[in-house]
Amino acid sequence: MLCNNIFIKSGLKIILCFLVVTVMAAGTLYATPKADKVVARKKIGVEKPVKKSISGKISYVDNKYVSIVVNRNNETKTEDEMGFWIDGEVQANFRKKLSEMKRGDRIQIEYDEVFQDYEEVKANGAVERKTKIDKLRAKNIKFLAPAKSSLSSDK
Numbered sequence: 113m114l115c116n117n118i119f120i121k122s123g124l125k126i127i128l129c130f131l132v133v134t135v136m137a138a139g140t141l142y143a144t145p146k147a148d149k150v151v152a153r154k155k156i157g158v159e160k161p162v163k164k165s166i167s168g169k170i171s172y173v174d175n176k177y178v179s180i181v182v183n184r185n186n187e188t189k190t191e192d193e194m195g196f197w198i199d200g201e202v203q204a205n206f207r208k209k210l211s212e213m214k215r216g217d218r219i220q221i222e223y224d225e226v227f228q229d230y231e232e233v234k235a236n237g238a239v240e241r242k243t244k245i246d247k248l249r250a251k252n253i254k255f256l257a258p259a260k261s262s263l264s265s266d267k
Contacts, residue, residue: 152233159246161224166194167256173213178250180219196223196250216259222252 168180171193179195213219228246233239 149235150232151235154231154233155228156231156241157229160227160243161249162227163222163251164225165220165222167218167220168194169259170213170215170217170219173215175211178213178221178253180221194248196221196248198250202250202253213253214259217255218257218259220254220256221250222254224249224251 166180166182168182170178171181171191172179172195176198177195178198179193181191182194183192184190225248226246227243230242230244231239232242
């Protein structure tokens with residue numbers, strides 16, 4: 113009986129050791145970053161704004177952000193939305209205050225599509241320079257039509 117207990121205990125120790133080694137090996141494999149993985153990103157240079165304009169129905173608005181539905185497909189019940197940051201320079205050309213905009217109003221937004229240059233450092237030490245859209249910044253908001261009915265995202 114005593115011999116059986118000793119074999120069981122030593123068998124459990126072997127299994128426990130095997131599990132610990134397996135977990136440690138798996139952790140080492142997952143902790144090692146892939147060579148092409150980005151480990152750091154740094155903005156460089158200045159922002160490059162490009163002026164654009166688009167119209168749509170307001171789906172969300174507050175004092176710092178507005179998003180509009182620019183394309184709706186009634187068959188698939190999908191919508192394409194764009195969001196714009198509002199800073200202190202925005203001019204609203206249709207109401208007394210920007211805060212009077214409401215969901216469903218049709219508006220036209222003149223905005224800056226702001227591009228930013230980045231340097232991405234990869235795990236293997238390679239540095240890659242990229243340019244991407246950093247943000248969309250509203251500059252002018254023009255009223256086109258009041259809200260008629262609820263948006264499909266309200267339902």
